[in-house]
Amino acid sequence: xxxxxxxxxxxxxxxxxxxxxxxxxxxxxxxxxxxQDFRELxxxxxxxxxxxxxxxxGIVGRNGSGKSTLLxxxxxxxxxxxxxxxxxxxxxxxxxxxxxxxxxxxxxxNVELNGVMMGLTRxxxxxxxxxxxxxxxxxxxxxxxxxxxxxxxxxRLAFSVMIQSxxxxxxxxxxxxxxxxxxxxxxxxxxxxxxxSARTVVFxxxxxxxxxxxxxxxxxxxxxxxxxxxxxxxxxxxxxRLNFEQAPGESDADMGGVADITLADVWLEDGDGxxxxxxxxxxxxxxxxxxxxxxxxxxxxxxxxxxxSDGVEVTGFGLGxxxxxxxxxxxxxxxxxxxxxxxxxxxxxxVVKCWIHREHNYANLVLHSPQVLDFVVFGKEGAGVVxxxxxxxxxxxxx
Amino acid sequence: MNAQPQxxxxxxxxxxxxxxxxxxxxxELLWLMSVTEFKKTFFGTALGYLWSLVRPLLLFAxxxxxxxxxxxxxxxxxxxLLLFNIVLFGFFQEATxxxxxxxxxxxxxxxxxxxxxxxxPLAVVLTALFTLGLNMIVVFGFMLGFGxxxxxxxxxxxxxxxxxxxFVCALAMLLSALNVRFRDVTIIWVVxxxxxxxxxxxxxxxxxxxxxxxHLLMANPxxxxxxxxxxxxxxxxxxxxxxxxxxxxxxxxxxxxxVAVCILxxxxxxxxxxRIAEQL
Numbered sequence: 310x311x312x313x314x315x316x317x318x319x320x321x322x323x324x325x326x327x328x329x330x331x332x333x334x335x336x337x338x339x340x341x342x343x344x345q346d347f348r349e350l351x352x353x354x355x356x357x358x359x360x361x362x363x364x365x366x367g368i369v370g371r372n373g374s375g376k377s378t379l380l381x382x383x384x385x386x387x388x389x390x391x392x393x394x395x396x397x398x399x400x401x402x403x404x405x406x407x408x409x410x411x412x413x414x415x416x417x418x419n420v421e422l423n424g425v426m427m428g429l430t431r432x433x434x435x436x437x438x439x440x441x442x443x444x445x446x447x448x449x450x451x452x453x454x455x456x457x458x459x460x461x462x463x464x465r466l467a468f469s470v471m472i473q474s475x476x477x478x479x480x481x482x483x484x485x486x487x488x489x490x491x492x493x494x495x496x497x498x499x500x501x502x503x504x505x506s507a508r509t510v511v512f513x514x515x516x517x518x519x520x521x522x523x524x525x526x527x528x529x530x531x532x533x534x535x536x537x538x539x540x541x542x543x544x545x546x547x548x549x550r551l552n553f554e555q556a557p558g559e560s561d562a563d564m565g566g567v568a569d570i571t572l573a574d575v576w577l578e579d580g581d582g583x584x585x586x587x588x589x590x591x592x593x594x595x596x597x598x599x600x601x602x603x604x605x606x607x608x609x610x611x612x613x614x615x616x617x618s619d620g621v622e623v624t625g626f627g628l629g630x631x632x633x634x635x636x637x638x639x640x641x642x643x644x645x646x647x648x649x650x651x652x653x654x655x656x657x658x659x660v661v662k663c664w665i666h667r668e669h670n671y672a673n674l675v676l677h678s679p680q681v682l683d684f685v686v687f688g689k690e691g692a693g694v695v696x697x698x699x700x701x702x703x704x705x706x707x708x
Numbered sequence: 709m710n711a712q713p714q715x716x717x718x719x720x721x722x723x724x725x726x727x728x729x730x731x732x733x734x735x736e737l738l739w740l741m742s743v744t745e746f747k748k749t750f751f752g753t754a755l756g757y758l759w760s761l762v763r764p765l766l767l768f769a770x771x772x773x774x775x776x777x778x779x780x781x782x783x784x785x786x787x788x789l790l791l792f793n794i795v796l797f798g799f800f801q802e803a804t805x806x807x808x809x810x811x812x813x814x815x816x817x818x819x820x821x822x823x824x825x826x827x828x829p830l831a832v833v834l835t836a837l838f839t840l841g842l843n844m845i846v847v848f849g850f851m852l853g854f855g856x857x858x859x860x861x862x863x864x865x866x867x868x869x870x871x872x873x874x875f876v877c878a879l880a881m882l883l884s885a886l887n888v889r890f891r892d893v894t895i896i897w898v899v900x901x902x903x904x905x906x907x908x909x910x911x912x913x914x915x916x917x918x919x920x921x922x923h924l925l926m927a928n929p930x931x932x933x934x935x936x937x938x939x940x941x942x943x944x945x946x947x948x949x950x951x952x953x954x955x956x957x958x959x960x961x962x963x964x965x966x967v968a969v970c971i972l973x974x975x976x977x978x979x980x981x982x983r984i985a986e987q988l
Contacts, residue, residue: 394721397717397719400822402821402823404820409817
């Protein structure tokens, strides 16, 4: 190992004590004499790894795998219960964009405030203003209060503040999913630039293509433990495998391994058949999946449900095998699903769940994967969760 | 802040704390947050600063009417004493009342950035102190207008403010940390602060109270401060703190409470600070 270490994590543990009944008032505390019951949730079980200086290091894992907790411990937002974290160099204390922005203040004041949060002096923070605004393309709005900014403008400003800081170590939690296409391109350029610079980045994401694109190395967390670490492509594939092979009952224990049918691949593609992870609003979207049978399954049904970030099931579809074929899958057979989906989804983050049943009966679950795809629809914000066609026009009546 | 990447050494990350990230960053943030908050109330609305004056002045007008026309309090310069006390107690109320829920209100910052937690309640206190400073200019204008002769003891104003400021800071730390754990502290504090308003000689002169009750009032750490302010700022012939206490005991009690609150505030906040983000 030639390069110096920027982040060294050894044996970090974190357990959350979740009270079965949360006492959050003094009144309750004083009137309840019994001991409180806790459920212990081990978010991190002795995680150790090192990140070299200048590395772009990805952390992937399903929801609840402990990756956000780890990031918060790195950022000194949570205290670790055990283990040690050491870092070389200055850390940007943000893990999400736009936190610490005060909507009542102007961009000018917010940039200063954020700069100071990053450890700059006020004078230094002010001297950054021009560069920050130039990158965000918001020079004209310097004295506009942030509450009057659109969400896209806010994100641009926030990203720009982060990028223009001096911090040698950046912790980034899911950011690329924002802004319009041209700004995304800009962010992508910056990420490539950082990738090749001396700055160290720890990047938490669900977007496997981003992991493969930017990260030198990556790490897969599962149930608070490191499942895989190393080459980002390898890790991305282990993540997908972990997602697809998850059988009903969540844990592998009761299933004794792989389900009867597994999802080998699932993707979205654009009009030209190119695989994509970010979908432009109202652009043509194709959906594809490959399923593989490991045992004979009678009457399989495949279901996919698209859920937005608020947990609302926006759309979904289910289908069986073609009518002219026997309604049965034999071990080793593969099914390819492909086609177009009407893209009326409002901008935001979406997760696709997958269900497979046998004998066309919803009670006979073969596979349930809560998250087989994770994508973002970007573009102009509109009202609602979907945009429907409308033919409403205005006429003027009266004198 | 041009750190040299070549010489940076691995340093242990301490986790979240009250101060987190060095003293200079702490003070820069404290100052910036207080000033921006102050500017917001100052320039945020059309009448800006006037609004923060209207409230104590209206209260002053009403109380003055009641206590000079109905209860007929007749001591030298009672109106300006009343105004002075209302403004001073207003600072106490605004600072502690604002601080209680401050950490909860800044949830986003606490949960998503490495932010020195202590800055949040202290910024509220500092903002209230700025307002107090401005209000005092108006109060001194009234004092001159009502015929109080300038005294050299006016220069001792900071000597009065310093212990009050420290006390309020300690309370702000205690309350804001407790409120994260127990959400009803906000409501409880409103009641306690109102009770304190009457347990401190704000609207009545201490001379009007006699016996054990007076000694009890002196055990309230705020009372000696307000009473000394009466002597130093308004009327040098008013009853001194020592005489009003009628012995060392009440003052010792006040001192003990004062120190206890300060220690408790620092201790509780320090203890809670690393876990605040998890409990929001």
